[in-house]
Amino acid sequence: MNNFLQAIDTLTIKFALTAVLLPLLAFVFNFLLPGRKSKLAGWVSTVAILFSVVLSVSVFAKVWNTGHVVHQQVIWFTIGNTVVYAGVLLNNLSVLMLLLVSVIALPVHIYSTAYMKHDGNINRYFAYLSLFCFSMLALVVVDNLVLFYALWELVGFSSYLLIGFWFTRDKAVQANKKAFIMNRIGDIGLLTAIIIIFIQFRTFDIDSLFGSGNLMSYSGVHDGIWSLWHNLPINVRLIWPRERLVQLPSMLQYIAFGGIFLAVAAKSAQFPLHTWLPDAMEGPTSVSALIHAATMVAAGVFLLARVYPLFNDAELTILAVVGCFTAFMAASIALTQTDLKRILAYSTISQLGYMVMAMGIGAYTSSLFHLVTHAFFKCLLFLVAGIVIHQMQHIKEDNQLDIDPQNINNMGGLRKKLPFTFVVAVIGALALIGLPLTSGYLSKDGILIKSFEWTGGRSGILKVVPVIALLTTWLTAFYVTRLIVKVFFGELRLLHIKPGIKLNLSDGNWQYKLPLALLVLGCFFPLFSTNFLVYEQAWIFKGLPNAGGLERDNVYHTLVPAGVNILSILVMYGAYTIYIKRRNNPFPQKGVLFNLSFNAWYFDAVYNKVIVEPVLLLCRFAFWFDRRVVDGLVKRIAKTGIALSKLADWTDRHIVDGFLHLLVAIVKGIGNFARMFHGGKVQYYLFSMLVVILVLFILKIVI
């Protein structure tokens, strides 16, 4: 029986590994594909991800909610006594993410084959996209923190590549640089946290740390010392390789939390590291949909879910407050933006804030539930934005207009031109607002209700958190309605400016429609729950831990959904009546609050002033130092060397060679002198003999 189970586990692992490695294969294939533009690239990647989806579904069916954790590992390397394993860990959380990532990636791949059709570097695009899919899928199934870190980096790197896909645009280059640097800050945090966790527990294994072994829950902070309990249960002692207990200062535990928080903030765009995400919209829209709305940004929340037992109550409160603040801030910024994709980006930051807040208030499962539902409708909205921007680009090119195709002030009336896109966009928007019958309603209400329960018994200032969360919901309703009305209702605003332009718009072919149709299924409640009003019945809650239980034991469960939705509908109606009048700016475009929102709370400006400029100044100084002092020294040495060699050259030429030349000249002179005497003149010989004899005689006489 045991052997049989083992065999099934091995098969499951193989399925999961294949699902992960297929996109890697596609990446290698597309990378080696000759040329730049080939239809094959898109289909290879799409087929790879299609098989990944099929395998993920099978793995999901085998593991989800069976209470059985599939975990196999092999020895990766050994340093001293420390053995590091590499392996695959499939628990409920992993298989949920595995399924989500591959299912979201599939429509995006199909959409990309049409959306990127006219791009000159389509091979590179699909290679990068497959690389991203591989790293994200691998990230969710690996079983140790070292591999996790490596893939975490790879996810950031592939995102960097895709943001800067159109690397000839200066803005795209700036944006991917910014995203990469912000993510590096988070990576440093994650690395620090991993090192501290290893120092304390002597293992990288996620399952023993936070999963079934759950070493983390046997450690605690007492009197400024962070240590494990003395009386560990026997099953924990078996898997724990360390012989004696080591007591670390509690500061290290807080630093570990800080590191994890930085990593989450960078990847999931939380305050204070959120500013890269709106800029990341410089990448292709299909990439924004997959990476910067649905999957990669969720990696931070996934990390929180993985290491959840690490946090104590105070740390969770910090998460809740930061998440809540981020949600509110981003929603308030989204109110005034005019760039279609930036509105959606701020909306993503806001929703991620909800997820982090949910983690902080202990709504673990609601957070992940929101992650899943959000992935569907935000991906859908981004793909819709892609179609709209594509069509605006067409209008721009057909009529040689000088407009920004992403500015919603130029749009309007597209519901008649793009009927299918309009319908799915409205459904996605309703899910984002969280109205009943949609999936967003179920997940968002879980978080809101939990946040009210959480405030019970907490100090006064924390009671603000659920109120701000509620306020954010209404802000969301407002900006989403504004977006939809401005883009799809009324008349096309460009016609007011240029009455004569030609319009040639359509929803696009099946490669555009099929992904939207697939994603729109995920925006309705039946996929997640049989009961459209009560979130607790969603199947996701049956497979993941629920702190605090699911009993509807207080008034919040009725009051909050009702209040939220009635007010949301009122807000939506208000926004509709304001924006359906075709005035561009129904509100005054000035004032402190407007400027604060329009300039994204001045975060970029402040960061530029406080961080970027000093850093650049330091760089310039270092550059100057390098140029003048270091290079100067080298140059001085070089000059000395040249002078020395010139001296040596002179010596060689004039003294050594000169001596030889002198010898030669002497010998030559003697030779010439002697030659004179036999010049062929016979009489001269005689004459010289005579002279010699005379001289001899004279000498004889004189001496």
Next chain:
Amino acid sequence: MISLTDFLMVSAALFCIGLYMIVSKHNAIQILIGIELMLNAANLNLVAFGKYDSLNNGGQMFALFAIVLAAATTAVALAIILNVYKKYKTIDPDRIDKLRD
């Protein structure tokens, strides 16, 4: 009375004239004449000193012998000069310098 010294004086003058001719003349035949003059200066000395060998007259004999030899060598020299002239169309010894260098 002609003394030995006078002979020697004439002989020295002859010798010097001959030597000068040899060194300075541009004509091979004139040089040959110079050689003859020097030989005759020597002969004159031989004859002059032959006074002290009146028994054997060795000086006179040797002078005769030298005259004969001189005639022979002059003949040979003239022949050489003729041949040189044939080959070089000149008898100026300064121009006949094919052997130099």
